[in-house]
Amino acid sequence: xxxxxxxxxxxxxxxxxxxxxxxxxxxxxxxxxxxxxxxxxxxxxxxxxxxxxxxxxxxxxxxxxxxxxxxxxxxxxxxxxxxxxxxxxxxxxxxxxxxxxxxxxxxxxxxxxxxxxxxxxxxxxxxxxxxxxxxxxxxxxxxxxxxxxxxxxxxxxxxxxxxxxxxxxxxxxxxxxxxxxxxxxxxxxxxxxxxxxxxxxxxxxxxxxxxxxxxxxxxxxxxxxxxxxxxxxxxxxxxxxxxxxxxxxxxxxxxxxxxxxxxxxxxxxxxxxxxxxxxxxxxxxxxxxxxxxxxxxxxxxxxxxxxxxxxxxxxxxxxxxxxxxxxxxxxxxxxxxxxxxxxxxxxxxxxxxxxxxxxxxxxxxxxxxxxxxxxxxxxxxxxxxxxxxxxxxxxxxxxxxxxxxxxxxxxxxxxxxxxxxxxxxxxxxxxxxxxxxxxxxxxxxxxx
Amino acid sequence: xxxxxxxxxxxxxxxxxxxxxxxxxxxxxxxxxxxxxxxxxxxxxxxxxxxxxxxxxxxxxxxxxxxxxxxxxxxxxxxxxxxxxxxxxxxxxxxxxxxxxxxxxxxxxxxxxxxxxxxxxxxxxxxxxxxxxxxxxxxxxxxxxxxxxxxxxxxxxxxxxxxxxxxxxxxxxxxxxxxxxxxxxxxxxxxxxxxxxxxxxxxxxxxxxxxxxxxxxxxxxxxxxxxxxxxxxxxxxxxxxxxxxxxxxxxxxxxxxxxxxxxxxxxxxxxxxxxxxxxxxxxxxxxxxxxxxxxxxxxxxxxxxxxxxxxxxxxxxxxxxxxxxxxxxxxxxxxxxxxxxxxxxxxxxxxxxxxxxxxxxxxxxxxxxxxxxxxxxxxxxxxxxxxxxxxxxxxxxxxxxxxxxxxxxxxxxxxxxxxxxxxxxxxxxxxxxxxxxxxxxxxxxxxxxxxxxxxxxxxxxxxxxxxxxxx
Numbered sequence: 001x002x003x004x005x006x007x008x009x010x011x012x013x014x015x016x017x018x019x020x021x022x023x024x025x026x027x028x029x030x031x032x033x034x035x036x037x038x039x040x041x042x043x044x045x046x047x048x049x050x051x052x053x054x055x056x057x058x059x060x061x062x063x064x065x066x067x068x069x070x071x072x073x074x075x076x077x078x079x080x081x082x083x084x085x086x087x088x089x090x091x092x093x094x095x096x097x098x099x100x101x102x103x104x105x106x107x108x109x110x111x112x113x114x115x116x117x118x119x120x121x122x123x124x125x126x127x128x129x130x131x132x133x134x135x136x137x138x139x140x141x142x143x144x145x146x147x148x149x150x151x152x153x154x155x156x157x158x159x160x161x162x163x164x165x166x167x168x169x170x171x172x173x174x175x176x177x178x179x180x181x182x183x184x185x186x187x188x189x190x191x192x193x194x195x196x197x198x199x200x201x202x203x204x205x206x207x208x209x210x211x212x213x214x215x216x217x218x219x220x221x222x223x224x225x226x227x228x229x230x231x232x233x234x235x236x237x238x239x240x241x242x243x244x245x246x247x248x249x250x251x252x253x254x255x256x257x258x259x260x261x262x263x264x265x266x267x268x269x270x271x272x273x274x275x276x277x278x279x280x281x282x283x284x285x286x287x288x289x290x291x292x293x294x295x296x297x298x299x300x301x302x303x304x305x306x307x308x309x310x311x312x313x314x315x316x317x318x319x320x321x322x323x324x325x326x327x328x329x330x331x332x333x334x335x336x337x338x339x340x341x342x343x344x345x346x347x348x349x350x351x352x353x354x355x356x357x358x359x360x361x362x363x364x365x366x367x368x369x370x371x372x373x374x375x376x377x378x379x380x381x382x383x384x385x386x387x388x389x390x391x392x393x394x395x396x397x398x399x400x401x402x403x404x405x406x407x408x409x410x411x412x413x414x415x416x417x418x419x420x421x422x423x424x425x426x427x428x429x430x431x432x433x434x435x436x437x438x439x440x441x442x443x444x445x446x447x448x
Numbered sequence: 449x450x451x452x453x454x455x456x457x458x459x460x461x462x463x464x465x466x467x468x469x470x471x472x473x474x475x476x477x478x479x480x481x482x483x484x485x486x487x488x489x490x491x492x493x494x495x496x497x498x499x500x501x502x503x504x505x506x507x508x509x510x511x512x513x514x515x516x517x518x519x520x521x522x523x524x525x526x527x528x529x530x531x532x533x534x535x536x537x538x539x540x541x542x543x544x545x546x547x548x549x550x551x552x553x554x555x556x557x558x559x560x561x562x563x564x565x566x567x568x569x570x571x572x573x574x575x576x577x578x579x580x581x582x583x584x585x586x587x588x589x590x591x592x593x594x595x596x597x598x599x600x601x602x603x604x605x606x607x608x609x610x611x612x613x614x615x616x617x618x619x620x621x622x623x624x625x626x627x628x629x630x631x632x633x634x635x636x637x638x639x640x641x642x643x644x645x646x647x648x649x650x651x652x653x654x655x656x657x658x659x660x661x662x663x664x665x666x667x668x669x670x671x672x673x674x675x676x677x678x679x680x681x682x683x684x685x686x687x688x689x690x691x692x693x694x695x696x697x698x699x700x701x702x703x704x705x706x707x708x709x710x711x712x713x714x715x716x717x718x719x720x721x722x723x724x725x726x727x728x729x730x731x732x733x734x735x736x737x738x739x740x741x742x743x744x745x746x747x748x749x750x751x752x753x754x755x756x757x758x759x760x761x762x763x764x765x766x767x768x769x770x771x772x773x774x775x776x777x778x779x780x781x782x783x784x785x786x787x788x789x790x791x792x793x794x795x796x797x798x799x800x801x802x803x804x805x806x807x808x809x810x811x812x813x814x815x816x817x818x819x820x821x822x823x824x825x826x827x828x829x830x831x832x833x834x835x836x837x838x839x840x841x842x843x844x845x846x847x848x849x850x851x852x853x854x855x856x857x858x859x860x861x862x863x864x865x866x867x868x869x870x871x872x873x874x875x876x877x878x879x880x881x882x883x884x885x886x887x888x889x890x891x892x893x894x895x896x897x898x899x900x901x902x903x904x905x906x907x908x909x910x911x912x913x914x915x916x917x918x919x
Contacts, residue, residue: 049832052829094751098818098822101822101826120825154764154766154787154788157718157788162614162718308602309542337601337605338608368549374552375551375552381501382832384832
């Protein structure tokens with residue numbers, strides 16, 4: 001069953017290297033766009049291969065728009081958006097949607113909250129009716145808030161408190177950032193989950209859920225004309241209002257390595273390393289992705305060859321970068337074998353990073369990285385769901401969906417020297433935060 | 449609930465009906481055309497040409513899976529599959545990885561209970577290189593001792609790592625406790641005790657015995673030229689020597705009688721993960737479509753009875769669901785959820801009440817209509833890509849199912865009557881005979897667990913294996 005309504009903190013475990021993709025020349029597809037009078041931008045990609053539609057709405061509000069005491073409220077809000085509005089009361093949204101062949105989900109990140117509907121084209125008017133209803137008329141039923149709080153607490157226990165990777169990831173971000181709001185978890189601290197107030201919820205809704213703060217992407221068995229007509233009828237009458245205030249805090253430069261340790265019952269240790277990098281729309285994005293591909297992707301990658309295959313000290317090693325509006329971190333994960341000192345994995349990784357700084361990568365490695373990006377592009381683009389998500393991600397994080405089609409050019413332009421330069425710029429010891437999970441057996445529990 | 453809210457609900461229900469009417473004009477599902485033929489050596493080939501995305505997917509089924517692992521050597525089929533890429537006649541493991549990654553290709557080999565699968569994905573322009581690496585792994589693995597040792601050691605640690613996350617291993621304990629010594633009770637990936645017993649000779653013998661053209665189905669789907677592909681496949685796979693393989697038979701396990709409960713202690717858990725159920729159905733069960741409809745209502749979607757009760761109404765959990773893992777022989781049926789230590793009892797009680805009520809009250813006409821619409825509306829994205837289609841045509845061939853599985857799906861779903869629903873609920877949703885598995889903090893929940901079954905077992909999560917315990 002759909003593990004519905006999830007947040008992104010756990011996705012660092014996914015080997016996938018993010019949204020990067022490389023289209024071949026001639027592989028562009030038409031996207032129709034329109035900006036509604038209330039400021040919402042709508043993008044439509046027509047594809048009649050299956051009689052279904054994927055509809056995504058990206059709201060530019062996430063945990064970066066929260067503060068101490070309200071951490072996790074964006075994610076909680078994501079849940080509340082399914083719990084009743086004016087026309088579709090509590091429970092009705094899901095019931096009506098499923099009865100008409102549709103399904104839904106949503107996810108929240110540090111930057112955005114994204115709602116997803118998947119449905120047969122026959123349900124088109126219904127979906128628009130539902131979306132319009134909840135954008136403008138969400139209800140705040142105290143009983144629903146109470147039970148949904150428990151649901152989110154259960155989600156936190158599932159993904160963070162009882163998952164070593166999730167737990168260590170939370171600690172890594174909390175230590176990598178000392179000023180900027182990326183420091184707190186998307187799901188929120190447990191004590192905040194227990195204490196959000198009705199006033200805070202209402203304030204958050206008013207702040208984030210303006211049509212002018214949203215981007216809608218529709219891919220599948222539709223025409224642009226019919227989507228624009230539905231938008232004019234259902235969405236355009238919703239008045240615009242001010243977007244969330246800008247996040248002005250800038251994370252100061254990190255001036256030395258930070259280390260943290262989590263001791264808990266576990267059979268295997270775990271190591272995460274975070275390096276500060278720029279936000280997604282920085283020009284170094286492409287060279288960084290080539291570097292990460294050479295270092296981490298596939299069993300021929302330098303890190304796999306070194307840690308897993310040659311030294312045999314790790315089961316897996318990977319890296320991930322989430323799309324981000326503000327200066328970000330690249331996360332590196334090494335899963336040491338049982339009994340291996342995590343510092344051994346660290347040392348091997350640092351040696352490989354030094355190698356990438358001291359000499360340029362080979363022509364074959366550069367070619368390989370570009371070929372992998374091309375294949376990834378087709379993997380993302382082969383479904384209406386993948387296309388809706390990717391078009392929206394480029395539009396929201398890179399400012400223009402057409403950057404998706406420039407990716408080929410941007411990757412072609414990456415040289416071996418660029419890759420070496422970004423390795424030197426971002427992968428220094430002073431710029432890193434290291435989080436280590438040390439297993440503690442049951443006999444040792446409770447001791448430091 | 450206030451009057452105002454009730455009125456709103458009535459209005460919303462009226463809207464729902466309105467929209468349902470507009471969705472009745474349903475599309476008709478069609479399996480994409482494909483062909484099947486058999487090479488002289490006995491290899492069954494399935495070809496499906498699909499244009500639009502310049503990629504090719506290859507999915508081979510070797511008709512022997514983890515259920516054929518010898519007792520005490522769980523993981524043999526899995527390790528054999530995992531080693532295919534770790535050294536071949538033409539390539540070392542490192543060369544294989546370099547050649548595969550250079551074209552941005554993907555390769556996967558694994559063993560499920562019923563069969564082993566070897567698959568690859570690459571761009572159509574890389575057809576030559578793609579088939580070169582794929583066929584090298586499938587036809588010419590050499591199983592170097594060094595790679596055997598490496599993979600076995602990694603696999604043992606992977607089991608230990610999985611046990612750090614109860615959600616990952618609940619199904620393995622559940623299958624073990626439900627099936628006992630039946631082959632479906634063994635963990636396909638092996639465990640900390642079984643894996644070290646596997647020797648290279650046994651792996652080589654498993655490969656030589658089972659990886660043979662007559663025991664293999666090869667599905668290829670994607671953007672290619674049909675006649676050229678036929679020629680190419682003949683060149684590559686026509687030379688694979690024929691070998692007789694005794695078909696793997698899996699006996700049907702009887703349903704468990706009575707109630708029993710396994711409590712796996714994970715001392716640091718703040719949440720209990722639980723599963724309950726019994727032996728379910730085989731993949732070709734004649735009731736399978738009716739069960740799909742009924743299980744959608746019971747625990748197969750967000751508004752299911754289980755999720756409504758355990759998540760939406762009570763807030764006990766982030767998710768509650770039920771599943772039928774239909775296999776060659778009857779596979780497991782189960783209800784699954786998780787909840788904080790303090791609400792373990794109330795959540796399990798509620799799940800049992802939902803089950804009892806479902807058996808007593810059955811489904812409403814409205815639920816039936818909704819579930820049918822949901823299944824039909826959600827199906828098309830399952831047959832959208834070449835990757836999905838290659839797996840589907842291979843699996844249908846393996847399980848003896850035809851294209852009607854898709855072509856007739858809508859008609860078969862529509863044909864499910866309230867009487868059929870009632871009958872399958874009584875037959876396939878057990879009430880008295882139930883197996884329970886709980887992973888959680890035993891000191892906090894063992895008292896609660898006592899009331900669900902007279903026969904109870906216990907295990908520490910760090911102890912090797914799943915169930916039954918090592919003798």
